[in-house]
Every structure is written in C-alpha cells, then in structure tokens.
Amino acid sequence: VLVAEEAAGVRALELLVGGPHRVVAVLTGDAAWPADATPVGAAAVRVACPVWPARLVRDPALADTLRRHDVDLLLNVHSLFIAHTAVVAAPRLGSFNVHPGPLPAYAGLNAPSWAIYHGERAHAVTIHWMDAGIDTGPIAYQAPLTITERDTGYTLSAKCTTEAMPLLQALVAAASGGADAIPQRPQADGPRRHHGREAPQGGRLDWTAPARRVVNYIRAADYSPFPSPWGHPRTWVDGRALGVVSGRDGPAGRRGSGDGRAGARRRGPGGGRG
C-alpha cells in the first residue's frame, strides 16, 4: 500500500504501477474528499487503484485489513498522518518512509528548508524502516545531495523527490527477495534535530544577524512559484509588515546586516512583489 501526498506521492505511484508490483490501495487525502480531490488520489483513480482516506493509518483496525490483503510493504511518501504502531507492524515485509533529509540530523517537517536555514552544503534523501518513533527507524537507503547557492526550500525539496525515486525502486526490487534483502542500518549517534511545522525565529527576519544567515532564512522559506510552508519571513517597514521573498548577500561594509549586506525583495500584504 502507498500512503502518499503531493507530487512526490504521484511519482511514487507512477513508479509502482509501472513495475511488476500490485498496489493494493493508495491512502491519501482527508479533509479533501472525494478520492480524486488530491493529486495522488486523482492519479490513483486514473490507474484504477482503490483509494482510502489517509487518516485510516491512525486506526489499528487497518492492520487487520492489511493482513487480509497480504500486504507486503507499506510505503509512506510525504503523508503527515502518524501511523499506528499496529499498522506499521502489519505488512509482511515492513513499513518504510521516504524522508527528504539526512537522519538523524534533520528529522520532522520541512527538512530541506531547515538544512538551508542552517547553512548546510550537503543534504540527503532517506528511506528508513518505520518504527514507533517519528523518523527514528533504521536506514534502508540514502542518497546524498549537494545544496547549491541557488537552491531554495522548494528546489531542494523537489531534488529530494527526484533522487528518492531510484531508492524506492531499489527498495521494491530488494523486497522481492524478502525482508532480509532490504538493507537495515541503525541511524548514526550524531545530534538529532526534529522540527515541527513552526518557522524559525517566529517567522521574523533578524537584520542584526550575519548577512549569510539572513539570506539563508529567506531562501529556505522560498517555495516560489508555490506557497511556502513557512510563509515568507517578515520584516517591518514604517510599522507595516512585509514578507521577504528573495535576498542575497553582498560585500561587507554596507548597511543592512551584522557583517555584510543583505538585499531583499519583498511581498506586500496584497501578494505583489516589491
């Protein structure tokens, strides 16, 4: 079964139905119902896959359903519903989560944005075994990614999805050989960051911070041309709140920031670019 949302979920579904495997059901959407109200639901309807509401993963009764259908794998791709431990344990071979970040360093939500915010140059996409925790299970597959100066939260998220698909393909291929054929490597002992929905700094820019940090926050929050999960970082001009949509740092010695210059373009309350 595939538990999925967003474009990443559509990609995963296309990959699965294009192979020799049978997709028992796609769990997607919740508030947005009927089944084809989400991109993943619509894609599932197009290929005649049964669509179930994603919230069912919270219900331990789903475990019996999965066993009754002889489900081998549960694949979670960008769904935010936390599956019940009985559901996680039900598939014959295991349950797996596609996570757009390295673990344990970037667990939780919006990992690509947090990595850019922290000024990282290297990132990764991970497929891990699901267990009772959130993003805590052993790693099955991981692919490294380079974060470029040009990357935004959006572009890095999309790159994670692109890089995740070969990993997903490797997983389902290995699963044909049984659970023992799927890699299982404990997460490293390094520091673990777990982030929720909240944006950093209360959603506000700190112009006294180093210029690089100011710009990193702006591009981490930048999902143009799509809406940002963090919203645009805010600043105040003449008592008016403005959302900053893009920025770059420049040589030191100019106004605007702690150790350099951070120029910015802004978005006003009406959404227009300034």
Place this chain on the structure above:
Amino acid sequence: VDRNGVLEHKIVQLFTTRFQTDAADLQADLLASGAIDSVRLVELVLELERRFDVVLPFDALEIDDFRTVRRIAELVARTAAGSTPPAAPGDR
C-alpha cells in the same frame, strides 16, 4: 517558422525525450493535466536553462508561465531577449 515556433517545437521535443510526455498540443494545460507538477517544474527549469542558455530564477517565475508549451516558449524568448528575469535584489 518564427523564433517562438522553433522554441515551441524544441520544447515539445524536450517533453517527449526528457519526460516521456506528449505535449504536441501547444495550448494544452500542462498544469491541469499533471504533465508539470512541483517536482517536474524544477527539472524543466534546469533543462530549459541548459538547452536554451538562459537563467530562470525561481523567485521571479510565475506558475502561469508554465501552463502551456506556448507560454513556456514565450518565457524562454522573453528571458533570452533580456526582458526577464527582473534585476537581482542587490541591484535595485
């Protein structure tokens, strides 16, 4: 065939070879059909930059510029002509 016609033809080819997607209908809504989603948009922009030697900053893009092959061709032509993207923030 005018310049945009050539661009449109090349973009249709790009969709065929890179994305295995038939985009021969220049006015077809690529967003509504799912031919372009948020993941493919990044791949498409990088591919357009590589093939047409233009720079398309994401923060200057509008999603409607990618709705049809015709609009994509117009975006590439505009950018190549220097009318977009807008100046970088520090240059303002």
